[in-house]
Amino acid sequence: MKLPKFGSIVFIGVVMLVILPFFYFILGLSAAMSVLGIVLLFIVPMFFILDNFNLEQDEKIIFSFFIGVGVFPSITYWVGMIMSFRVAIFVSFIVLAGAGVLIRRFYRKKQ
Amino acid sequence: MKINIRHIEIGVFIVVYLFALYLWTLPFQDNKIPYGEFDAISHWELGDYVAQNDRTFANLPPFLDFSYGDDNIFKPHTLWYHPPFHTDLAIISAFARDRMVPIFLTNAIFASSILISVFFVIRKLYGFLPAILSSFILTFSMRDILPYLWGQWPERFAYAFVPLIMYCYYMYHNTYSKEESKPIYLYVMPLLLAIDMLIHPLIFFHSFFGLFVLAIVLWIKDKKIPFNLKHIGISLVLFLILFAIFPYQTGNVIASFTKSKPKEKEQFSFARLFQWAPDASKFAGSVPPSYFSFKEMHGLWTLPFLLIGLLVLILRRERRDLFLLAWLISLYLVLHRDLIGKPIFLHRSLSASAHIFVPITIVGALSIFSFIKLPQIYRTFFRYGMALLIVALALVYNMPQAYSTLANAYDNPLLRLNTAQIEASEWLKNNINENENVSIIGPPGELLQKIWWMASYSHRTSFFFEGFLKWKTYAENREEIVKYHLLNDYIVVDYTDVSLISDRSFVENLQEFEKNNLQNHTLLYNKNGIKVYKYKA
Numbered sequence: 001m002k003l004p005k006f007g008s009i010v011f012i013g014v015v016m017l018v019i020l021p022f023f024y025f026i027l028g029l030s031a032a033m034s035v036l037g038i039v040l041l042f043i044v045p046m047f048f049i050l051d052n053f054n055l056e057q058d059e060k061i062i063f064s065f066f067i068g069v070g071v072f073p074s075i076t077y078w079v080g081m082i083m084s085f086r087v088a089i090f091v092s093f094i095v096l097a098g099a100g101v102l103i104r105r106f107y108r109k110k111q
Numbered sequence: 112m113k114i115n116i117r118h119i120e121i122g123v124f125i126v127v128y129l130f131a132l133y134l135w136t137l138p139f140q141d142n143k144i145p146y147g148e149f150d151a152i153s154h155w156e157l158g159d160y161v162a163q164n165d166r167t168f169a170n171l172p173p174f175l176d177f178s179y180g181d182d183n184i185f186k187p188h189t190l191w192y193h194p195p196f197h198t199d200l201a202i203i204s205a206f207a208r209d210r211m212v213p214i215f216l217t218n219a220i221f222a223s224s225i226l227i228s229v230f231f232v233i234r235k236l237y238g239f240l241p242a243i244l245s246s247f248i249l250t251f252s253m254r255d256i257l258p259y260l261w262g263q264w265p266e267r268f269a270y271a272f273v274p275l276i277m278y279c280y281y282m283y284h285n286t287y288s289k290e291e292s293k294p295i296y297l298y299v300m301p302l303l304l305a306i307d308m309l310i311h312p313l314i315f316f317h318s319f320f321g322l323f324v325l326a327i328v329l330w331i332k333d334k335k336i337p338f339n340l341k342h343i344g345i346s347l348v349l350f351l352i353l354f355a356i357f358p359y360q361t362g363n364v365i366a367s368f369t370k371s372k373p374k375e376k377e378q379f380s381f382a383r384l385f386q387w388a389p390d391a392s393k394f395a396g397s398v399p400p401s402y403f404s405f406k407e408m409h410g411l412w413t414l415p416f417l418l419i420g421l422l423v424l425i426l427r428r429e430r431r432d433l434f435l436l437a438w439l440i441s442l443y444l445v446l447h448r449d450l451i452g453k454p455i456f457l458h459r460s461l462s463a464s465a466h467i468f469v470p471i472t473i474v475g476a477l478s479i480f481s482f483i484k485l486p487q488i489y490r491t492f493f494r495y496g497m498a499l500l501i502v503a504l505a506l507v508y509n510m511p512q513a514y515s516t517l518a519n520a521y522d523n524p525l526l527r528l529n530t531a532q533i534e535a536s537e538w539l540k541n542n543i544n545e546n547e548n549v550s551i552i553g554p555p556g557e558l559l560q561k562i563w564w565m566a567s568y569s570h571r572t573s574f575f576f577e578g579f580l581k582w583k584t585y586a587e588n589r590e591e592i593v594k595y596h597l598l599n600d601y602i603v604v605d606y607t608d609v610s611l612i613s614d615r616s617f618v619e620n621l622q623e624f625e626k627n628n629l630q631n632h633t634l635l636y637n638k639n640g641i642k643v644y645k646y647k648a
Contacts, residue, residue, distance in 0.1 A: 011118060011121075015121070015125060018125065018129075019125070019129070022129055023216070026133060026136060026140055027136060027139070027140060027143075027212050027216060028143075028212065030207045030208065030209035030212040030213055031207075031212050031213075031216050033206060033207035033208070033209075033213070034203050034206070034207045034212065034213040034216045034217055035216075035220075036206075037202065037203045037206035037207055037213070038203060038217065038220065041202060041203075041206065042199070053295045054293060054295055055295055055299075058231065062227065062228070062231050062275070063275075063299050063303075065224075065227075066224075066228070066271070066272060066275060066303055066306065067299070067302050067303065067306065069195065069199055069221070069268075069306070069310075070195050070302070070305070070306030070309055070310070070353070071302075071306075071353075072199075072202070073194065073195040073196075073198035073199045073201075073202060074194070074195050074198075074309070074353070074356055074357075076167075076198055076202060077167050077194045077195070077198045078167075078356075080161070080166060080167035080198075081166075081167055081168075081169065084165050084166070085161055085162070085164075085165045085166055085167060085201065085205060086165060086205055088167075089202055089205065089206065
């Protein structure tokens with residue numbers, strides 16, 4: 001998997017260092033955890049997939065969020081029918097992140 | 112790490128968005144108890160139930176089936192909404208391990224995400240300054256804030272998809288050529304469109320009309336129709352996969368849409384064509400009249416800029432201007448569906464007005480000095496001066512109303528569950544079976560909403576017992592109904608709210624009822640003014 005540039009990681013880190021304490025101070029730990037959950041579960045796995053396509057960086061982030069909030073819970077909902085909901089969340093993350101890796105490999109082979 | 116202009120722009124947007132979220136979370140910053148009208152209750156409990164029980168469901172659990180068993184007309188006793196929105200709430204609730212804040216905060220982020228999508232699209236079309244100003248003004252949009260507070264949660268979120276879906280088509284159209292094109296936009300578009308439908312079907316139609324008008328406008332402008340069978344085929348397959356993934360709920364959308372309803376006889380009014388908002392008197396009792404007022408919702412100061420913006424778009428007709436015009440025209444069409452006898456949820460469509468009015472207002476305000484011949488340096492100076500003026504006007508005229516509405520929302524102790532009611536609800540949830548009935552005696556009819564919040568919090572079916580004694584619905588066989596519930600249900604006697612009401616007779620009536628009817632019942636719970644009884648033969 002292609003890793004983001006060092007500068008991008010530092011910038012994302014700075015943004016998270018601002019956002020998470022902000023929510024912690026206005027609403028408490030569960031709010032900070034909620035925001036972390038939204039980023040980790042809805043944006044990151046879809047970003048793994050969209051990062052393989054010819055889109056601009058901001059488009060990838062925005063589309064990841066808006067597609068993630070639809071695709072991630074859809075998988076979780078159906079998987080949650082046959083196992084624990086919490087395990088289903090984990091499985092959905094693995095499925096989407098895995099799809100991102102497979103798409104990258106597919107494109108590499110094609111090239 | 113080098114700080115570049117992009118980083119600064121993102122930083123400014125994050126500051127504006129966090130400020131918006133600070134405002135939008137005011138209703139639950141000091142009082143972390145669920146609140147809202149009946150819609151809010153249904154959305155909260157759908158997410159909360161899944162997170163609390165660690166499982167998803169196809170058939171409704173008893174307490175939901177009691178209220179919503181027939182809402183899915185295609186497959187009764189199943190979810191009436193597509194699951195993704197509420198599963199999102201459940202995922203975050205389970206992840207953050209809390210019942211209230213994660214669900215309400217996730218909803219606040221979702222409902223305010225129109226700020227994100229408008230910022231993104233306007234920045235792409237017009238640059239950073241119009242984008243950040245649009246986002247900032249939308250922070251105070253009363254037509255977004257009021258439905259958000261009332262509990263129209265999925266609908267608020269679904270509106271954020273409209274500009275993005277149109278943007279995807281716009282980019283596909285702009286980059287399309289026979290030799291080279293960027294079909295990825297045409298693949299992202301159906302995903303967003305289908306997810307928009309999964310979030311809220313009404314807004315799917317907004318998006319559909321937006322796409323339709325934009326496509327026609329661009330086809331006319333460029334005299335070309337981008338047509339590539341492979342791109343369209345892949346796009347359709349992606350849409351259909353998501354469209355079909357929840358057959359019961361999609362079936363419900365189709366069944367509801369195709370169900371023949373008698374057309375409401377609307378007398379065609381020529382004047383209606385020149386009115387943006389529908390007639391407020393037709394929504395009396397359910398929506399306040401101020402909701403239909405431009406002055407109250409947007410502020411009169413925005414009107415001249417809005418008109419100038421509209422004029423600029425019509426005269427200039429650049430591609431980006433056509434984007435905004437198409438969006439505006441599509442909303443106009445959706446908002447005038449009452450003229451063809453489809454007035455249902457018209458007021459809900461009206462709530463999308465600010466999303467397009469605000470960007471046009473900003474374009475108008477920032478374009479004023481482009482009409483005057485000035486050296487570039489003066490033009491830049493006036494442009495930023497105008498931006499500061501807009502910020503100041505919004506802070507003076509729009510922010511106070513938004514702030515007071517959000518800060519004072521549901522802060523009456525009679526509108527939210529109290530600690531004793533929450534404890535009793537949790538006791539019911541942990542100590543009685545899922546299919547047992549609970550009848551709550553105590554709060555007068557004005558506080559009926561609280562009973563539903565207790566039902567929601569306890570995940571148990573709740574009847575409003577005082578209703579059986581007073582409602583005309585049960586006039587014929589009231590005694591049998593009362594007897595049936597008294598003998599079979601868990602009976603909750605709640606003194607907490609009646610003791611807050613100045614009329615002492617409520618407490619006396621309740622004490623008398625308890626003395627006369629519950630003598631042969633076993634007292635199972637007695638804490639902080641709430642008792643739970645069960646009859647055992």
